[in-house]
Structures are given as structure tokens and as C-alpha cells.
Amino acid sequence: MQISANNPTRKSWLPVSEGCDFPIQNIPFGVFLTKDDIITIGTRIGEYVIDLGAFHQLGYFKGIPLTDDMFMQDSLNDFISDGRKTWRLVRNRIADVFDAKNPALRDNAKHKEVIIFDIKDVEMLLPINVGDYTDFYSSKEHATNVGLMFRGKENALMPNWLHVPVGYHGRSSSIVVSGTSIRRPYGQTLPAGKENPIFGPSQKVDMELETAFITTDVNNLGEPVPVDEASEYIFGMVLFNDWSARDIQKWEYVPLGPFMGKNFASTMSPWIVTMDALEPFRCEGPKKEFKPLPYLQQKRKDTSYDIKLQAFLATENGESNLLTETNFKYMYWSMSQQLAHHTVNGCNVRAGDLMGSGTISGPTKGSFGSMLELTWGGKEPLTLKDGSTRTFFNDGDKVILKGYCTKDNVRIGFGNCSGKLLPPIKYKFPI
């Protein structure tokens, strides 16, 4: 599928520095707050954000059927609900207007003044009003590693895992945008060898290096979606850190799954990178151990994406420590398989729903997507640049996820997904 907005030779009249995640081939969507307290939908090129509300008002989307206030909103839900045809028309138009050769806006200083902002002058907000949030568990390496630690070798990968894209429902309310600090959560934990739980701040706050995809309105209640059509309903992807308190999780999770060990916070990156922008980076996923059931069999083979993923720990002295490097392509189940599975019982999926990949771990130790795995349950601490060690995160640690694709000298990235862990709050009531 040739999409002109992806042409690698295209340049913008806005400056884009080497290694920037946001060349004119990206055109992600986000929501931001200006210094004048105006909330609007925008896109980004280089170090500039583009107010699509003003862009639309000044006529640059002429000919594309859009409501007048489509971009003057505090979430992308309505735009996402409009569907793929609209997303493409809008993205292609933005690419055309910002093309180095197009003078229309380039040479209109007055318009540029109201449309273009320096990224430093705006505050990025959560780009969607998340309806339902589902988290999958689709990295075989991660599922195996956690299984080894929580349940031992015999029960590491459960018998259902190779048949079912296992997932569970998460908490939407506590999804926050990159840059939001997180409080170390309190909870019940069972000290090793004890019979009764204790209460206090979690001692094992962890990250989960994930991506997540955002859907449009997929189906009505009761109507499954075929796996080969599922990708039509996916708007784009973000980086996603599903913060986890391993000690709380371990005590609570049998039999109904993770709850309080997860729902205190999840961090998402502010720019939704569209599936159209990621199209050139399609690749094959891991070979399946056997054919899944027919409703999960995909016709095309390049159902994964080659997205490099990294996690960094920034200590309070400002030093940045690379914790892990992995890749989205290690995912055993594709996003289309996840979505087909999610709807096969008739469960309805709506615009603004978010589906996390689950922690993405690669095959080697340096590519694991959580501290739980990187330090093997805390037994093998990591040493940081400042000489200190970590099993899980300390108060004051900042966790930063990054992700990007490269091909033909084009780099499409997600920007940062970061969050700082603050000390537990002081309780005002007896605990």
C-alpha cells in the first residue's frame, strides 16, 4: 500500500533535526494546552506542535468532510470515531501543507503565528478519553519469565498461552500522560515465610515496557470481527508503562488476576503514532509453534512491526541509565489477533479503547521489559552509573520509555513516555 505521506524523500519547511522522532513522515496526533489555557488537538513536526483547530479554521482542511469543532476538543475520541478514511485524508493533507515545496502556509506569517507553537510552550495532555483498557500478555518470553518466578518451571507457561492471546481488563481512570509523577502505592503484601499479610508501601515498584494500540468503533455488541479485517480499526500506537507493584500483585492475583498491584498508575506517551505512519515498518512476528484456531489465522505474514524499544532510569543526579533494549517484533500474538480474540465472543470495542501489549521482553537478558525479569526477581541487582544498585525502583527514580523505527533514513518515533516515582503519601488516617 503506497501512502504518499510516507515518502522517505519528503522534507518539511519546518526544521527537523537528525534523530528526531517527528519528521514529516510521522504526523502523530495529540492534545495540548497552550500558554493561553486553550486545549486543542495537534500534530507535531520537529520541535513544533501544530494546532489543528486553528489549521482547520483557517481552511487548510478544505474539501475534507470534518465538523467545524473536530479538533477543538480535549480528546481525539471523535476524530478517531470518524474512521480510517478521514484519518488518512487529514494526515495526507498535513503532509502536503508542511511539504518544503508548498508555500501556502510556509509563506503566511500571520497564519503560522496562530497555528504553530514551540513544543516548549505547550503542555501535552492525555490524548484520548480512555473507555475500556485491556492489557494483553503477548510476549512469550515475558510470560515464561514471570511464570518461572511466580509458579516455577513446571507451570511457567500455562497450557492456554499458545492457544489464547491471554489478556485482562485494566483500570482506565489511572492512565496518565507522560510527565505525570506517580506515588509509591500502599498495599497488602505477604512477607516470605509468613502466614499473615502486612500493610505498607510497596517495596517492589516495577515498570512494564509496553506499547498500546487505540481503536476506533470496532463492532456492535454480539458481532465478532474477523482477524483479517481487525487492522482496519486500529488508529495508532503509543508507548505504555504499566507500573506494577510486584509484592502486592503476588499476594492478590490468585484467582482473579492482578488488581491493586497494577491499577495505581499507567503512563502513556502523548503522541499517537498512526498505523499508516508505521506501515513501512511491518515485519513478520515470531514463528508460531503451531497453527492457532481458525479465527486467529491471518492471511498476511507481515503482521508485526519492527519498533525498537528502550527503557531508561534517570537518577536524581540527572544521569540516564539504559535498562533494556527490546523490540515490538518479539510479540507472539499480533494486534489483529488480539482484537479478533477480544471480539470473538461479541464483546464490543469502542473508539478510544486502549489495548496494551503486555510487557515486551526479548530473548536475552538485556532485552527484558521489567525489573522483575532484568534482576530476576531481585536476585541480580543492576548497578547504575552512580554506583548505586537497583532491584526495583527507588523513590525519585524517573523511568523513561523510548521507541522508534528506522528505514530509508526516516526515523518514526514516539517521543518519551516518562514518569517519576514519588515517595508514598503521608496517610491522614490510621493504617
Added chain:
Amino acid sequence: MQISANNPTRKSWLPVSEGCDFPIQNIPFGVFLTKDDIITIGTRIGEYVIDLGAFHQLGYFKGIPLTDDMFMQDSLNDFISDGRKTWRLVRNRIADVFDAKNPALRDNAKHKEVIIFDIKDVEMLLPINVGDYTDFYSSKEHATNVGLMFRGKENALMPNWLHVPVGYHGRSSSIVVSGTSIRRPYGQTLPAGKENPIFGPSQKVDMELETAFITTDVNNLGEPVPVDEASEYIFGMVLFNDWSARDIQKWEYVPLGPFMGKNFASTMSPWIVTMDALEPFRCEGPKKEFKPLPYLQQKRKDTSYDIKLQAFLATENGESNLLTETNFKYMYWSMSQQLAHHTVNGCNVRAGDLMGSGTISGPTKGSFGSMLELTWGGKEPLTLKDGSTRTFFNDGDKVILKGYCTKDNVRIGFGNCSGKLLPPIKYKFPI
């Protein structure tokens, strides 16, 4: 706490027949669609619904600080967000205006014509836009019964259960209002003794007899709520049937909990009965086996409610079969404990969030809240009036939950929570 609207001697000028769930002491809140396609918020007395949008517009809420369009909305979320003081002012005012002795509206035929509708002339809609839906698992009898069947005697009640109000996140999108038919879901199941799963319609579609409570805005992310304050944030309760496909659930639920076995549908009753209306029916819950951790210890003892609950199966010939009779008071963990637990890690809870009780089972067989328990995993089928038997539900079966409290000749009820199970849809793609 004396709330005048609960005075048992009060009568309304609207007729209320013996045994009706909606006397003037109830005043529940719901959303309905009129024959003229107008969606509005209303309450109910006897067989009449009261359009609170029109009631407000005609000045009957004079003196109560409410926005003009507070009741001309398609969900109660904004009203619920206004908080307990407003709920009480509004409920008390409605009680006053519909009091038999008050002529203001009683004797105004023109106003009555635009405010009051026959229940038969309106269609009840989902009363809230559900944000996050959490389902607890707080009936000890249910947890024990399911544990016995799924995991055997040794692991029936997990070690965490008596310490933790166990819960998990459910699916908001597939919550439907009473009266909506449900499709039998497809899914993966593992036939007994086999190694590989098969795909097809679930053979074990079950009900879960639950109540659910609806919250206002409870807390900001990171700020726990003390257990003794939690009840201030609960707006009211509904009946809730958390449809479950036991065969799908059994194959998928380890280790992340129920997902596709549950998220195809949950049915809620249309009228939210306020906690103020339920106040006279407070009672003590079961004795705790030991003191829970301090954050779950409640000062007051009457933390439960004496709500009689029933489930009926209506066969296609129209006959109604009583399946079970149980009571909300059997719940081991109170709603306040559930909410305190849910926020203790800082998880934020918002207006319109829904918290299910989990299946409510009593101590005896006739009081179990699911077919799984009533037929002991299908081993002991129930015989219906028409001579047919059931282990789980057949296509065409209608499940009806009812719930009510009685005291001082006042009956406060929830109305019906019903749903009919339709045959599985015909797939348009290969499965």
C-alpha cells in the same frame, strides 16, 4: 440519621399498589426515552415515571443549586458528580412535591401532563455512562463453592481471601440495561481430558446474581479514602447480572483472571436506588473470622443491608421458575471496605464508576447465586415447571433478578433486571 423522605407513614398522591417496588419512600434515579424521542433523567413512583428535566424547568427544584440542564441528559453522571448534599436536597424535594398533602403539582393538570408518564410509555435506558467497572468477589460462600469446583478442597478459599476484598476489573462497554437480549458467546474451551481447545458457542452460559454500587468522584490519583468515610461517596445501588460463560472462563482464567468468559455482557437494572433510601435497612454483616488490617476496620457495625434477592428463569412458554433466594447481608466484605481497599493504593475512582458485589450466595443450596453452584457444576440439574431440566441456560431462557427490602410496611425495591439469552449469531467468516 433521620431522613424525612424515608418516613414510612408518607403516602403519595400518585397511586402505588401493594407490593410495588417504588413507593414515595424509594425515589430512585434513571434515564428514559419518551415516545417523542426525548431522553431525560427521571424518577419513579408506582407505575409512573417523572421527567425531572420538565420538573426542574417548571420550577419545582427552586432554591436548590442545580444547573439548568442537570436532568436533560442521557446519563446521571453529572448529577452524581454533584455529591451527596445535592442528591439529598433533590430526593427530599421530590418526596415533598409528591406527598399526598401537597397540592402544588397534584392539582396542576397542565404541569402533570408534561412531567408524568405512564411507565408503559417510556423505554428505560442505561442510567449511567459507566467509567470503570470493578467486580468484587465478596461472598465467602460463593468464593468457597467456586473454589471447590475449580480448584478442589485444598485450594477452595485462597489464603488471601479473608484478608483482601478480592476484586478485578471488568468490561464497561458491554454493560447493558435490563431488557436487552444477550447473544450466546463463542469462545475457546478445553473439553475434559483433551490437550487442545476447541472453538464454538459456550455450552455453559450462567448468571451471576449480584448487586452493584455507583460512586461519585471519590478521590484524586494517589489519595486513599478512609473506610469510615467511604460510604459518603456511594450514590446508590442496582441489581446486576454478570453473565458468565463457565467453560470459556475455566480455560482462560489462569493466571490473569476472567476475561472473555465474562466480558460479552452484564445486565443492570435501570433504576438506581439511593443509599439514602436503603438507610433504614442497614444491618450487621457476617462476623469476621478475625480482624482485618486497620485500613479495613470499620467503626460502625451495621455496615450491611438487608436486601432480599431472587433470580427467576422464564421459559419461552412464559412460566416463571424461582431459581434462588439469597440476601445482600451475606456479603463478607462491606461496600465501604471494598471502596477503601480499591483506593488504598491511590487508585482514583470517579463519578459513574460501577462496583459489582460479585455473586451473592447464601449458606444453603437454595440460596446460591449462580447456576454453577445451584447445579454443582452441572452435576445436579434443576427441574423446571415445564418438566425440562437445566444445568446452565438454554437459548431462549430469560433470566430475571429481583431485589427488595421491607420494614414498617414499606417495600423499597429495584424492579427487574432481566435479559434473554439468544442463540449464537451465524458467523460470516470461517471459524
